Amino acid sequence: LHFLYKHTSNPLRLIPAAHPLAPWTSLWISYIRWSGRENRTLKEAHERLGAVVCLGPGEVSVNCVAGGIREIYAGGFEKGIEEGQRGFNWYGFFANYGGVDNMFSMGPNKPHSARKRMISNIYSKSVIITSPALLTQTISILKSRFLPILSSRSAFSKGDDPTVVNIIPILNAATMDIVTAYIFGLKSSSNLLNNPKDLTWFLDLYNSRRSFNFWPQEYPKLTSWIRRWTGYRLVPQWVDAANAEIEKWTMGMCKRAGSLALQQQTYGINVEDSPSVLQQLSSSLLKQSLKDKPAPTADPAANAREMQKMARTLELTTASEVLDHLAAGFDTSSITLTYAVHELSQNQDIQSQLRRELQALTPSSTRLPDPKTLDAAPFLHAVVYETLRLHSAIPGPQPRVTPTHGCKLGSGASEFYVPGGVRVSASAGLLHMNEDVYEQADEWRPERWIDLHKLSEEKRKDMESRWFWAFGSGGRMCVGSHLAIYQMKYILYTLYSTFSTSIVDDTNIEQTDAYTAPPGTDELWIKLERL
Numbered sequence: 001l002h003f004l005y006k007h008t009s010n011p012l013r014l015i016p017a018a019h020p021l022a023p024w025t026s027l028w029i030s031y032i033r034w035s036g037r038e039n040r041t042l043k044e045a046h047e048r049l050g051a052v053v054c055l056g057p058g059e060v061s062v063n064c065v066a067g068g069i070r071e072i073y074a075g076g077f078e079k080g081i082e083e084g085q086r087g088f089n090w091y092g093f094f095a096n097y098g099g100v101d102n103m104f105s106m107g108p109n110k111p112h113s114a115r116k117r118m119i120s121n122i123y124s125k126s127v128i129i130t131s132p133a134l135l136t137q138t139i140s141i142l143k144s145r146f147l148p149i150l151s152s153r154s155a156f157s158k159g160d161d162p163t164v165v166n167i168i169p170i171l172n173a174a175t176m177d178i179v180t181a182y183i184f185g186l187k188s189s190s191n192l193l194n195n196p197k198d199l200t201w202f203l204d205l206y207n208s209r210r211s212f213n214f215w216p217q218e219y220p221k222l223t224s225w226i227r228r229w230t231g232y233r234l235v236p237q238w239v240d241a242a243n244a245e246i247e248k249w250t251m252g253m254c255k256r257a258g259s260l261a262l263q264q265q266t267y268g269i270n271v272e273d274s275p276s277v278l279q280q281l282s283s284s285l286l287k288q289s290l291k292d293k294p295a296p297t298a299d300p301a302a303n304a305r306e307m308q309k310m311a312r313t314l315e316l317t318t319a320s321e322v323l324d325h326l327a328a329g330f331d332t333s334s335i336t337l338t339y340a341v342h343e344l345s346q347n348q349d350i351q352s353q354l355r356r357e358l359q360a361l362t363p364s365s366t367r368l369p370d371p372k373t374l375d376a377a378p379f380l381h382a383v384v385y386e387t388l389r390l391h392s393a394i395p396g397p398q399p400r401v402t403p404t405h406g407c408k409l410g411s412g413a414s415e416f417y418v419p420g421g422v423r424v425s426a427s428a429g430l431l432h433m434n435e436d437v438y439e440q441a442d443e444w445r446p447e448r449w450i451d452l453h454k455l456s457e458e459k460r461k462d463m464e465s466r467w468f469w470a471f472g473s474g475g476r477m478c479v480g481s482h483l484a485i486y487q488m489k490y491i492l493y494t495l496y497s498t499f500s501t502s503i504v505d506d507t508n509i510e511q512t513d514a515y516t517a518p519p520g521t522d523e524l525w526i527k528l529e530r531l
């Protein structure tokens, strides 16, 4: 009777159900997630049932702009409901250092907006494109690490043949080195390109965690309850150990950059060693803590303890934030680059067209083009955008929670009332397959992004912004999108203005079915031919 009552009084029962069990229990969608079939199941459900689909008695998926992502993401639906109380916050899993939140993991919008205000300027397009530090760092990494690795036998070569390389770890290392250089400054950042052992160490730790997300993310309370009361670990101990190692590694970079900043005040610093993100973040966090700190008491010892506590909180908050940036930044960018290289290696005509454009950008072979020139190169832009569209690094659902008063989702005859507290999501992997916006949507065709000004205003807006969702949208959209595009363009420039590439072995290159979706392999062997 209880189930029947709950079912008949639930407005979600009127929404087309992805499975007969969906309006009754969340176990069906949980099982789909557990078995790694969520993205393909949602694709099939939306193709069959339309833009709004019920996934569970408290869960809906949308695949439309009006009455869909515009309502949910531009409308500022929260990731979690109440501050301090996790409730359902799927992103809480991304907190680091034993639960220290960062911008990405925060549930409610209010503290999130305060944090985002501290950071967004340093990642804005105008700052990224004009930053002397980022430019010097990028040039240094590409010229003195990336190019030499591609030019001679290295740990990434196939046997003794320097012209056949596994490009995936090289891209992983290049993106990590650039992102950490911008965060911590070149001297304090990673040098994974030149230290293959450190790279293997890091990637082993990082990738080992991927397959154990389900329980702590979907059932965080159950996971900790089982561990507490039965001692049984749904997530093996070595995953916690891997997280702890990555946290230690990040803290090391924070500390190195911090002590260099002290020297800087006395002796000055080379521009490439300037820790752009860390500096901005720690000074804003410090300002906020000084504003929030309790008034001093008459007891000096208690005041000293308070100050110590504040310093530790600041240290952990900073490290948790930047750890999220470096993980989000290197993984997604290198997934996108992997597919750009894979597609270009299969499409020699497109590769030649790109090369012609790139080679015309810089007359001298010793310099890289300046960021504005590179950013304005239309074919490079098209290659990057088409890869972000067809091979979104985050193709999976981005869950939010409906506000207490509920909302309406869908449009026309398929508009439905959704009450408060319901988990709702959209997915880039599905939005990008809309044939009305992207003809032959399942094909990689960079030329679709050329001459957009010839299209109608509406069509252009649909393609470029309304349906293009690789970086999400609204207040919780990717903060690092400009840095991502900047580094991807420089890496592709360096590779394709110097070499031509073709496939040697691309076994299992298809994207996995996951929220962040790397290839199903960590090897993509390509042949490099110097031009």
Ligand code: HEM
Pocket: 103, 104, 105, 116, 123, 179, 324, 325, 326, 328, 329, 330, 332, 333, 336, 392, 393, 394, 397, 398, 399, 469, 470, 471, 472, 475, 476, 477, 478, 479, 480, 481, 483, 484
């Ligand atoms: C191709 C590269 C990238 C892609 C496709 C990408 C995609 C995304 C997406 C889709 C989101 C929203 C996710 C959600 O709400 O579920 C996001 C958020 C975020 N991304 Fe990126 N990202 C990329 C690169 C970067 C880089 C380089 C950084 C480095 C700073 C970064 C840092 C972040 C952060 C901190 C957030 C959370 C923002 C917030 O909560 O306000 N991302 N990214």
